[in-house]
Amino acid sequence: MPKDHGIGAASKRREDVRFLTGTGNYTDDINLPRQLYVHFLRSDIAHGEIRHIDTSTAEGMPGVKRVFTGKDFEGVGGLPCGWQVTDRHGAPMQEPAHPVIAQGKVRHVGEILAAVVADSRERARDAAEAIEFDIAELPAVVDMKAALASDAPKVHEDLTSNLCYDWGFVEDNRDKVDEAIRTAAHVTTLELVNNRLVANPMEPRVAVGDYHRATDESTLYTTSQNPHVIRLLMGAFVLGIPEHKLRVVAPDVGGGFGSKIFHYAEEAFVTFAARQLGRPVKWTSTRSEAFMSDAHGRDHVTKIELALDADHNFTAIRTETHANMGAYLSTFAPSVPTWLHGTLMAGNYRTPAIYVNVKAVFTNTVPVDAYRGAGRPEATYQLERVIDKAARELGVDPVELRRKNFVTEFPYATPVAVEYDTGDYNATMDKLAEIADFAGFEARRKESEARGKLRGLGVNCYIEACGIAPSNLVGQLGARAGLYDAATVRVNATGSISVMVGAHSHGQGHETSFPQVIAEMLGIDESQVDIVHGDTSKIPFGMGTYGSRSIAVCGSAMVRATEKVIAKAKKIAAHLLEASEADIELKDGQFTVAGTDKSVAWGDVTLAAYVPHNYPLEDIEPGLEETAFYDPANFTFPAGAYACEVEVDPETGKVTIERFAAADDFGNVINPMIVDGQVHGGLAQGIGQALLENCAYDANGQLVSASYMDYAMPRADDVPFYAVDHSCQTPCTHNPLGVKGCGEAGAIGSPPSVVNAVIDALHSGGHKVAHIDMPLTPSRVWAAMQG
Amino acid sequence: MHMSGTRDIRADRETVWAALLDAEVLKASVPGCQELDGTAEEGFHATVTQKVGPVKATFKGTVTLSEMKEPESLHLAGEGKGGAAGFAKGGADVTLEETEEGTRLTYDVDAKVGGKLAQLGSRVIDGFAKKMADQFFERFQEAVEGPSDPEEAPEAEATGGKKGWFKRLVKRDA
Numbered sequence: 001m002p003k004d005h006g007i008g009a010a011s012k013r014r015e016d017v018r019f020l021t022g023t024g025n026y027t028d029d030i031n032l033p034r035q036l037y038v039h040f041l042r043s044d045i046a047h048g049e050i051r052h053i054d055t056s057t058a059e060g061m062p063g064v065k066r067v068f069t070g071k072d073f074e075g076v077g078g079l080p081c082g083w084q085v086t087d088r089h090g091a092p093m094q095e096p097a098h099p100v101i102a103q104g105k106v107r108h109v110g111e112i113l114a115a116v117v118a119d120s121r122e123r124a125r126d127a128a129e130a131i132e133f134d135i136a137e138l139p140a141v142v143d144m145k146a147a148l149a150s151d152a153p154k155v156h157e158d159l160t161s162n163l164c165y166d167w168g169f170v171e172d173n174r175d176k177v178d179e180a181i182r183t184a185a186h187v188t189t190l191e192l193v194n195n196r197l198v199a200n201p202m203e204p205r206v207a208v209g210d211y212h213r214a215t216d217e218s219t220l221y222t223t224s225q226n227p228h229v230i231r232l233l234m235g236a237f238v239l240g241i242p243e244h245k246l247r248v249v250a251p252d253v254g255g256g257f258g259s260k261i262f263h264y265a266e267e268a269f270v271t272f273a274a275r276q277l278g279r280p281v282k283w284t285s286t287r288s289e290a291f292m293s294d295a296h297g298r299d300h301v302t303k304i305e306l307a308l309d310a311d312h313n314f315t316a317i318r319t320e321t322h323a324n325m326g327a328y329l330s331t332f333a334p335s336v337p338t339w340l341h342g343t344l345m346a347g348n349y350r351t352p353a354i355y356v357n358v359k360a361v362f363t364n365t366v367p368v369d370a371y372r373g374a375g376r377p378e379a380t381y382q383l384e385r386v387i388d389k390a391a392r393e394l395g396v397d398p399v400e401l402r403r404k405n406f407v408t409e410f411p412y413a414t415p416v417a418v419e420y421d422t423g424d425y426n427a428t429m430d431k432l433a434e435i436a437d438f439a440g441f442e443a444r445r446k447e448s449e450a451r452g453k454l455r456g457l458g459v460n461c462y463i464e465a466c467g468i469a470p471s472n473l474v475g476q477l478g479a480r481a482g483l484y485d486a487a488t489v490r491v492n493a494t495g496s497i498s499v500m501v502g503a504h505s506h507g508q509g510h511e512t513s514f515p516q517v518i519a520e521m522l523g524i525d526e527s528q529v530d531i532v533h534g535d536t537s538k539i540p541f542g543m544g545t546y547g548s549r550s551i552a553v554c555g556s557a558m559v560r561a562t563e564k565v566i567a568k569a570k571k572i573a574a575h576l577l578e579a580s581e582a583d584i585e586l587k588d589g590q591f592t593v594a595g596t597d598k599s600v601a602w603g604d605v606t607l608a609a610y611v612p613h614n615y616p617l618e619d620i621e622p623g624l625e626e627t628a629f630y631d632p633a634n635f636t637f638p639a640g641a642y643a644c645e646v647e648v649d650p651e652t653g654k655v656t657i658e659r660f661a662a663a664d665d666f667g668n669v670i671n672p673m674i675v676d677g678q679v680h681g682g683l684a685q686g687i688g689q690a691l692l693e694n695c696a697y698d699a700n701g702q703l704v705s706a707s708y709m710d711y712a713m714p715r716a717d718d719v720p721f722y723a724v725d726h727s728c729q730t731p732c733t734h735n736p737l738g739v740k741g742c743g744e745a746g747a748i749g750s751p752p753s754v755v756n757a758v759i760d761a762l763h764s765g766g767h768k769v770a771h772i773d774m775p776l777t778p779s780r781v782w783a784a785m786q787g
Numbered sequence: 788m789h790m791s792g793t794r795d796i797r798a799d800r801e802t803v804w805a806a807l808l809d810a811e812v813l814k815a816s817v818p819g820c821q822e823l824d825g826t827a828e829e830g831f832h833a834t835v836t837q838k839v840g841p842v843k844a845t846f847k848g849t850v851t852l853s854e855m856k857e858p859e860s861l862h863l864a865g866e867g868k869g870g871a872a873g874f875a876k877g878g879a880d881v882t883l884e885e886t887e888e889g890t891r892l893t894y895d896v897d898a899k900v901g902g903k904l905a906q907l908g909s910r911v912i913d914g915f916a917k918k919m920a921d922q923f924f925e926r927f928q929e930a931v932e933g934p935s936d937p938e939e940a941p942e943a944e945a946t947g948g949k950k951g952w953f954k955r956l957v958k959r960d961a
Contacts, residue, residue: 698905700901703905710907
């Protein structure tokens, strides 16, 4: 029987009460007395030299307090990059300056040219129209390979070229891989594009800066996934505000998908302007601004080669990827195509030799950074597509080819530096065969054919590295931050608990799932536990939420802090029960002397801690509050197998997803309902990438898909009812909860199975199509069918 | 985007050439033109209001003529800023050839848009630009040779031949 509380219970999301009744407190709900509004004048050309900006007319307009340009930020730091990649030859990546407001040049459509602060949003916008500027347009670079030509215009003239880095991984494998490919019985080659995406969280970004002269304290309210990271980056590197004078608050946040990890110019601006003007300054992004100022995702162009021996064992993988950085380095951009991508190239398979080459390129486009999955979807997509192509070329069953090459013994050290601690890929594939009903596919295909439709089945596996990340390891890899997390468990006098966590919940349901863990450990009701997150003045220094890390890293810190609480509470209980501490057991909220009926309730112990009349004051301090920092020993490795079944209309090329099944191994699961929801959402985003979404630029660097009329988000009728299962559980071996994380799996695992299914459908109709690049729009599919 | 086309105009080449340099003709020919002043030598300043897909804006800009080989060819370059709506710019190579019935005008246009126009209007921009070019030369032709509306034609015949207002103006002045 399913549990109704604690770990494993499908507890209803308590935060939904406020989200569904319009009583959430989002950043845009924050309005401070004497607040001013900023409107950013953004470049509408992709690349140009700023010759002249005249703000005098704008400054004289009604309600305008001040107009800022790049000049006002000349003495201010630029936006820092949080990861330094070292190239194949041991040199650091090329790292351009990243000003808050454009200085001298504009480098992408959407870059901030000037900022108008006025007493209303409308007046600020009107005045921005009165700013006169003269920008001499320069040729833009948009295509990555063209950007690397020796005569290409340079995005940054102080750099030697548009190449950020040329990364080889693992460089020592290179000769071995070349040799294995040369001598292979069969080599399958595939060139593909991983399409550029826009994250599109439901809530656009918002930032409110506030400053109090009397205390010299600044506060930034912002839509962030990691307020402590923003405080560190903005305080230390951009504005020079010491941490004790800077508070960052990320209240309710309506989705992020990675795009709200990064430190953005608008956050630094409102904090800076509030100090300058002595009044709060607020910015609310429009959806159009979001398209051209939120960091984009993906945008890789890849060639992958898979070598096999005569028995169809994988012998080597070689990849060459061009990864678009955009015009500037966003906070974690360099890590995405490298350490979050190359390290996953082994997938679920025993391939002894792997070499990954990545060339990161500057172009006159919006910066690109982590988006749900971040590097791992790109790795999974190319690997699972090339395996499918190899199976077709060799005439073997794609599932059997995968099974033949599965890693089956753990721990498994891949040739790309990571060690999988545990997993069971055959188990998830068996489960997939059951929930996707492989056995019934041929009958469904015949039924589709009877209606004139082509039906295809596509399967893929995925693995991801989550629970990001061991600090000492990522430090060696170039991270300029630690990636531990922290929790403070504050037990109140009457036994209720407030847990201050470094993780940030913006859709993940932490307020529900985190208390389930504590309730399980203490044997008290979940309703006795609340989570506090998102405010640097309240929570310990944690690193926030991304990379499916919250429960694996912050949850582990919470477990460690709770263990400390239990240890101290047992001392108090032992005193109250006049027993030895070693004999005290905690069960169902009662401390009992083992083997006796002597017990004391949780609430009596917590009360004693705060009203220490009868208390061992000579041995322990009063109070019951503990903090723990947790730095993971390894990544976690969620994995699974996905299947997509499509129908293709041969007349129009329209693809309809008929069935989708996901069998995941997330290790232990805290709240299965929340996990289902995470997978559902991830699948919708992956299907969106595969069939609909595409961020497009024209040759001049104009963003031509900057509204929902041109950027196709998945809607309810684009996705089927999913069959999801996470009953295959190989618990993580190195964190106390045995959890792996589930936030990104759906988006990582789904695009290849959709494309594999469409290719399968086309082949069933006699169309020998090897590959179609995402998104698989009707026109692309139809064109491919015409040969 | 790139467009090209031809128009046969029932007027001699010198008349068509003169019309191309005439501010009043250009004002009447540019769809949505509110104001246009200046000269062929020093360039024209124009204010044009247009709706492109969902974006309606007033563009202020300049038109300059160059590479003038009277009366055979010229290059026409325009650039307009529409404030928050973005910008449009383009150039046209125009050549005039004498034919039996008058003059054949050939145009070769390159145009681009930026900012919100590109972001919101890219799907409709090609069609829009073609429509603008068609309208421009339609109106230009009308200005030079008179309306092509058949109902107006008999009246025109009765008053001594069908003439556009520009042609009438030119002939009267001559």
